[in-house]
Amino acid sequence: MTEEAVVPALEMRHISKTFPGVRALDDVSLTVMLGEVHALLGENGAGKSTLMKILAGAHPKDTGEILLNGKPVHIDSPQSAMELGISIIYQEFNLVPYLNAAENIFLGREPRAKIPSFVDFRKMYADAQAIIDRLGVKLNVRTPVNRLSVAQQQMVEIAKATSRKSRVIVMDEPSATLTEHELASLFTLIRQLQSEGVSIVYISHRLEEVFEIANRVTILRDGRWVATEKVADLDRDQIIRYMVGRELKDIIPKAPAAVKEPALRVVHLNRTGVLHDINLTVHCGEVLGLAGLVGAGRTEVARAIFGADPIDSGRIELFGKPVRIHSPESAIRHGIGLITEDRKAQGLILGMAVRENTTLANLAALSRFGFVCRAKEREAATKYVKDLRVRTPTIEQAVQNLSGGNQQKVVLAKWLFTKSKILLFDEPTRGIDVGAKTEIYQLINQLAAEGVAIIMISSELPEILGMSDRILVMHEGRIAGELSRAEATQEKIMHLATGGE
Ligand SMILES: Nc1ncnc2c1ncn2[C@@H]1O[C@H](COP(=O)(O)OP(=O)(O)OP(=O)(O)O)[C@@H](O)[C@H]1O
Ligand SMILES: [Mg+2]
Structure with a gap:
């Protein structure tokens, strides 16, 4: 943001919103400058998404007003928000599952061919691919969205929002599923949009990102405005104090597991083109971390164990006995649970x-x-x-x-x-606020202490390092290496995850 450009692009004034039984927003104001990246922070349920849904025309507000470039505007539908140049990347994705990535990106504004009412498909696919490539993601835009991973779907959402000529772009936890590499591309893109004068509201539970990308922050607590400050004037502890109104401990390291009997063994598991010769054992009371980049096959390992995807060869043993798990139902009967990263499609x-x-x-x-x-x-x-x-x-x-x-x-x-005996956690703290994260770590510790065997997939390296007794690192569908708790470091994990020897 350049100094001369400090003029408000967006003002939301005194916004209130009540849902039955919940006062989601109580007199909240937010001002975002031209070309500013403004972080919106707060605990789970603080009202961040509700405020942004009002801006995007997805919810009507009860009271308050919205101004764009100093002029009051009426936003009464997603359509009217879009016409005013407001785009939003929803926290819960909003893609049409059976359309492909390109069709989603251009939904409702497909490039027209010369013949009236025909779509210029060649242009659509070429343009969509160019946008995706600019984001630095490997993805064929002809793939139906329901066949993409959560992270890839996220990138399609981002592509969709940024491809419009938007003046204000809201990103509601865009980074939750992204790896370092994808996050770096996203930040490059954000900086570019910023230099073009686009204003960005950025919601995230990862404070490091806020320090890296945001100019100012606004913090909400219990539906109320708490503070708006320059990021440079704040430190992490101060932000957390604003958010939760109390002091917090960071990751509680897991108590090392006493070596107990093996609970789950996976032997020579293969799924053609996806998983190659996966061998692993997790013991009762142990947390086995599964690290790797998005697309390395971690979720696929969990789904294969859980019977959600077929396997081509290999076997699974529970407490020393071979078992056949051909569906999630049979996995559950055998005492295996899978906590998915994609709550919308699989969890609830x-x-x-x-x-x-x-x-x-x-x-x-x-x-x-x-x-x-x-x-x-x-x-x-x-x-x-x-x-x-x-x-x-x-x-x-x-x-x-x-x-x-x-x-x-x-x-x-x-x-x-x-009361599963084996729990597979796939990104268990995705989208969870700093306070509640600690509670979830405590809970995982407690389950392990009770003897539950746990496999935890996580893209957050501090989480993997803090919580795992042992770490397996995956790369391109294979297990690239194993690290003990004592020897594991972020560098060693990244080295294995990126295909280093
Ligand atoms: N459609 C709705 N009906 C009823 N209550 C709602 C609705 N949408 C949100 N709420 C409630 O409003 C409050 C604010 O929710 P909101 O989704 O804005 O939180 P958030 O700050 O985005 O949290 P998170 O970090 O978990 O995404 C919550 O108590 C939520 O349960
Ligand atoms: Mg939210």
């Missing part, structure tokens, strides 16, 4: 209540003669809402009405309730 039934989602994977524990005992269900849901501090007015709230981070906590509650 969004239209159902917190109560029902919590007990979904283990109705057997509540049923007698085929009837679900509602009292027990309520009791379980109430316990997990309290233990995990899920921010919801009641356990009857539909999960889709919770904030992103709180939805992730419900996914966790669901798997904790299954």
Whole structure:
């Protein structure tokens, strides 16, 4: 942001918003300058996404006003926001699953051919590919979106928003699934947009990113404005104090596991073109970290163990006995749980209540003669809402009405309730605020202490290093190396993850 350009591009003044039972925003104001990257921070449920959905025309506001370049504007639909030059990358993606990447990027504004009402497909694919390439991602724009990984879908969202001639771009946790490399491309792109005078609202739970990319920050707590300051005037502890109103400890390192019996062994597992000769063992009470770049095959290993993807050869042993797991149902019966990174597609039934989602994977524990005992269900849901501090007015709230981070906590509650002996965590703290992260680490520690065997996939190196007893690093569908807790460093992991010997 250059000094002479300090003029407000966007002003949101005194915005309030109430949902049934929840005051999501209470008199919140936000000013974003021309060409500024403005970080919007706050705990899960603080109101960040709600404020941005109002800006994007996805929710009506109750009170307050919005100005663009000093002029009051009326935003009453996503269409009107788009016409005013406002783009948003939603935290929960908004892609059409059966269309391909290019069609999603240009949805509703496909390049026209010379013949009226025909789409110029060649131009569409070429333009879309150019945008994707500029982001530095490997991705064929003809791939249907439902076949892309979460990280790739994220990049399509980013491409979609940045390809429009937008004046204000909102990025609601764009980085949650990205690796260092993709994040670097995103930041390059943001700086370029910034130099073109585009204003960016950047939401993230990773404070390092805020220090790297943002000019100023606004912090919300419990739906209220707490502070707006220059990033240069703040440090990490101060930001956290504003966010949570208390001091916080960082990652609680996992207590080293006493070596116990092997719980799960994977032997010579292959899936053609995806996984090559995967061998691993995880013991009771142990946290085995699975590191690697996006696309290295970590999620695929978890899905193969869980019976969600077919395998071509190899075997799985549980407590010393070979087992055949051909579906998620049989995995669950064998005591295996998978906490996915993609809560929307795999973790939750969004239209159902917190109560029902919590007990979904283990109705057997509540049923007698085929009837679900509602009292027990309520009791379980109430316990997990309290233990995990899920921010919801009641356990009857539909999960889709919770904030992103709180939805992730419900996914966790669901798997904790299954009392699984083996838990596969795929990016367990994605989108979770700094305070709640510590709670999740504590919980993983506690599960391990109770003897649960845990495989944890994470792209956050401090998390992998802090929580794992042992770390396997994957590269291109293979296990590239193993590091003990004592020898592991960020550099060694990155070296193996990028194909170094
Ligand atoms: N459609 C809705 N219906 C009812 N309540 C809602 C709805 N959308 C959001 N809320 C509530 O409003 C509050 C603010 O949610 P919001 O999604 O804005 O939080 P957030 O700051 O984006 O959190 P996160 O970091 O977890 O994404 C939360 O208590 C949430 O449960
Ligand atoms: Mg949010």
